[in-house]
Amino acid sequence: MKLLHQINLAFGLLLVVVLGVTAVTIHYVLMDHFINAQKQELRTLGSSMASTFSRQAAVKPLMVKGWTASASTPEPEKLTVAALKGVEVYVADAAGKVVQKNGPSIGFAQAGLADAAAINALPGEAATDLKTITAAAKSSNYIINTSVIPQGTLTLMTPLSKVKAVEQDLFFRLLIVLAVGGALAVGLSLLITRKLIRPLMELRDELKKVRERKFGAVGLVRAGGEIGAVAQTVHELAGELERHNRTQKLFFQNASHELKTPLMSIAGYAEGIRDGVFEGESSRKGLDIILSESGRLTKLVTEMTLLAKLDSEEDIFHAAPVSAVEIVAETIERINPLLAARGLELRTVYTGGAEERRPTVSADRDKLLQALLNIVSNAARYAKRVIVIEIGAEDGHVSLAVADDGKGFPDSLLPHLFHRFVKGKDGETGLGLAISRAIVERCGGRIAARNGAAGGAVISLRFPQAA
Numbered sequence: 387m388k389l390l391h392q393i394n395l396a397f398g399l400l401l402v403v404v405l406g407v408t409a410v411t412i413h414y415v416l417m418d419h420f421i422n423a424q425k426q427e428l429r430t431l432g433s434s435m436a437s438t439f440s441r442q443a444a445v446k447p448l449m450v451k452g453w454t455a456s457a458s459t460p461e462p463e464k465l466t467v468a469a470l471k472g473v474e475v476y477v478a479d480a481a482g483k484v485v486q487k488n489g490p491s492i493g494f495a496q497a498g499l500a501d502a503a504a505i506n507a508l509p510g511e512a513a514t515d516l517k518t519i520t521a522a523a524k525s526s527n528y529i530i531n532t533s534v535i536p537q538g539t540l541t542l543m544t545p546l547s548k549v550k551a552v553e554q555d556l557f558f559r560l561l562i563v564l565a566v567g568g569a570l571a572v573g574l575s576l577l578i579t580r581k582l583i584r585p586l587m588e589l590r591d592e593l594k595k596v597r598e599r600k601f602g603a604v605g606l607v608r609a610g611g612e613i614g615a616v617a618q619t620v621h622e623l624a625g626e627l628e629r630h631n632r633t634q635k636l637f638f639q640n641a642s643h644e645l646k647t648p649l650m651s652i653a654g655y656a657e658g659i660r661d662g663v664f665e666g667e668s669s670r671k672g673l674d675i676i677l678s679e680s681g682r683l684t685k686l687v688t689e690m691t692l693l694a695k696l697d698s699e700e701d702i703f704h705a706a707p708v709s710a711v712e713i714v715a716e717t718i719e720r721i722n723p724l725l726a727a728r729g730l731e732l733r734t735v736y737t738g739g740a741e742e743r744r745p746t747v748s749a750d751r752d753k754l755l756q757a758l759l760n761i762v763s764n765a766a767r768y769a770k771r772v773i774v775i776e777i778g779a780e781d782g783h784v785s786l787a788v789a790d791d792g793k794g795f796p797d798s799l800l801p802h803l804f805h806r807f808v809k810g811k812d813g814e815t816g817l818g819l820a821i822s823r824a825i826v827e828r829c830g831g832r833i834a835a836r837n838g839a840a841g842g843a844v845i846s847l848r849f850p851q852a853a
Contacts, residue, residue, distance in 0.1 A: 393579050393583070394572075394575060394576060394579055397572070397575045397579070398572060398575075401568055401571055401572065402568075405564050405568050408564065409557075409560070409561060409564060412557065412560055413553075413557055416553045416556060416557060417549075417550070417553050420549045420552060420553050421529065421546070421549055424529050424544060424549050425529055425531065428473070428529060428530075428531035428542045428544065429531050431473065431531075431542060432531045432532070432533040432540055432542050433533060435475070435533070435535075435540055435542075436533040436534070436535045436540050439535040439536060439537060439540065440535060440536055472544055472545070472548055473542055473543070473544045474487070474542070474543045474544070475487065475540070475541070475542055476516060476519065476540075476541040476542075476543070477535070477537060477538065477539070477540055477541075478516040478538045478539045478541065479537065479538040480538045481538075482515065482516045482517060482538075482539075483515065483516070484515070484516055484519065485537075485538075516539065516541060519541075520532075520541065523543050526545070527545065527546040527547065528543045528544065528545055528546060529543065529544050529545075529546055529549070530542070530543050531543075582613075585607050585608070585609035585613045585614070585617065586613060588607045589607050589609075589613070589616065589617050589620060592604045592605060592607060592617075592620060592621075592624070593620065595624075596620070596623075596624055596627070599631070601624045601625070601627045601628035601631060602624075602628050604620070604621060604624035604625075605621070606618065606621040607620075607621075645683065645686065645687075648679035648680070648682050648683040648686075649679075649683065651675060651676070651679045652676050652679050652680060652683070655672035655673070655675050655676050656672075656676060658672060659672050659673070686817070689817040689818070689821060690817065692821060693806065693817060693820060693821055693824060696753075696821070696824040696825065696828060703750045703753065703828050704750050705748045705749055705750055705829070706748070706749070706750070706751065707746040707747070707748060707852045708746060708747055708748075708749045708751050708754060708852075709744050709745075709746050710740065710744075710745050710746065710747055710777055710779075710784050710786065710849075711736075711740065711741065711744050711745075711777060712744075713751065713754055713755060713758065714734065714758070714775055714777055714786065716755060717755060717758040717759055717762055717775075718732055718734070718762075718775070720755075720759055721759060721762050721763065721766065724763065724766055725766060725773070728766060728769075729771075730766055730769055730771065730772070730773060731771060731772045731773070732762075732772075732773045732774075732775065733772065733773070733774045733775070734774075734775050734776075734777065735774060735775070735776045735777070736776075736777050736778070737776060737777070737778035737779075737780075738778045738779045738780040739779065740777045740778055740779045740784075741777075743779055745779040745784045745851050745852075746784075746851065746852040747784050747829060747831070747849040747850070747851065747852050748829065748830065748849075748850070748852045749829040749831075749849070750825075750828070750829070753825045753828070753829075754825060754826075754829060756821070756822075756825065757821065757822040757825040757826055758786075758788075758822075760818040760819065760821060760822045761788050761819070761822055761845050761847075762775070762788055763818065764818060764819060764845075765788050765789070765790040765792075765843065765845070766790075768790055768792035768793065768843065769790035769791055769792050769842075770790075770791050770792055771791055772790070772791050773788065773789070773790050773791075774787075774788075774789045774790075775787070775788055776789070779851065782850065782851050783848055783849065783850060783851055784848070784849045784850075784851050785846065785847065785848050785849075786846070786847040786848075786849075787844060787845070787846040787847070788844070788845050788846075789838055789842055789843070789844045789845075790842045790843055791840075791841065791842045792841075792842050792843060793841070793842075794837035794838065794841055794842055794843045795835060795836075795837055795843050800835060800836070800837075803819060803835045804819050804820055804822075804823040804833065804835070805820060806820045807820075808820075819835075819845075826847055826849075829849055830849065830850055831847055831848055831849035831850070832847070832848050833845065833846070833847050834846050
């Protein structure tokens with residue numbers, strides 16, 4: 387089942403449960419309210435009538451308008467007393483015998499009365515016994531209120547069916563309101579849910595493009611909240627995969643070209659020597675070229691293998707605290723023969739008290755040494771007279787910078803300098819700086835290149851200082 391339908395079904399079921407519980411609660415609350423209201427009205431009416439009887443008791447016999455007196459009761463004067471419609475009034479003496487009544491009598495099943503005949507039509511003592519009438523009224527769901535008056539007691543009764551009729555009418559209207567509200571809520575839920583789910587459906591379509599490796603065709607899904615954040619992440623991921631895909635294709639193209647050139651030279655000279663094309667001194671030169679190209683091929687394969695391992699293998703890198711001053715000193719010691727051969731001078735500059743503090747970085751010592759050797763070797767290839775290595779420590783970071791006094795980097799080459807197989811005029815494999823970048827980033831550092839203000843190239847490294 388689609389997520390859209392699942393959400394709407396869950397909301398519909400929740401709405402049914404909530405509205406059902408609400409309807410049942412409202413039913414009992416309304417019923418209780420109307421019963422209490424009716425009881426209060428009977429108490430108020432009973433108090434009013436009892437007060438009237440009390441004021442007139444000492445003056446003359448009283449009779450509520452419409453009452454019928456018993457045969458033994460002398461004809462009293464008539465008195466109009468306000469009573470609610472549907473309320474039956476019974477006046478009983480001190481012995482509990484009904485002496486006066488008003489309104490239609492109750493159809494008591496116990497007394498065998500099925501119509502609205504007068505109360506004195508009941509047979510025998512039951513006709514005038516208030517207890518019998520009250521018991522029958524309770525069994526017939528009547529609301530009863532009894533007040534004490536000078537003549538005896540005043541009992542008011544009203545059927546509960548009247549209250550139920552009012553409550554059911556109001557409850558039916560509330561059900562209509564709840565049904566209409568529920569229908570509107572379901573309709574709005576469909577619209578809102580569809581609007582919320584649409585970005586997910588669009589995101590699903592974009593992920594299908596990722597699965598089909600159409601990374602460049604993945605668009606950004608516009609949405610808010612967490613869905614928007616996921617959509618942004620997917621779009622960025624697709625961009626990274628597209629760049630990685632392009633880089634991989636370019637890598638294989640360049641690798642095949644770089645490998646093909648020495649292999650062609652080796653194969654060509656080997657065939658010439660075999661076929662007798664090269665003899666004597668030419669044969670020796672051919673063998674020298676074969677050895678040179680074999681060494682170049684070996685170096686290229688070694689560097690490509692190292693790059694692949696740095697990208698994919700975790701256990702090739704073993705981090706430990708390394709002194710920046712010591713690693714630079716070892717780099718200078720290793721590179722000295724090359725510097726001497728080219729007549730170059732190398733200077734070391736310390737800033738931020740690095741020489742005294744001797745800051746450390748968390749790195750694989752051998753890999754970091756190789757990265758620095760690649761960078762300094764690159765500087766030695768283009769420097770005229772001087773190479774400067776600057777070591778600094780500040781704000782919890784260690785910085786290294788290698789500068790030369792050569793021509794500097796071509797502006798067109800700077801953005802791609804650390805990419806694989808990107809090399810300058812006198813470059814070798816084009817993998818040295820790419821390897822340096824991979825090693826520096828595995829150490830948690832950053833590497834950047836720029837041209838110095840006075841000319842020459844500057845490659846700077848920045849690492850978090852080890853604790």
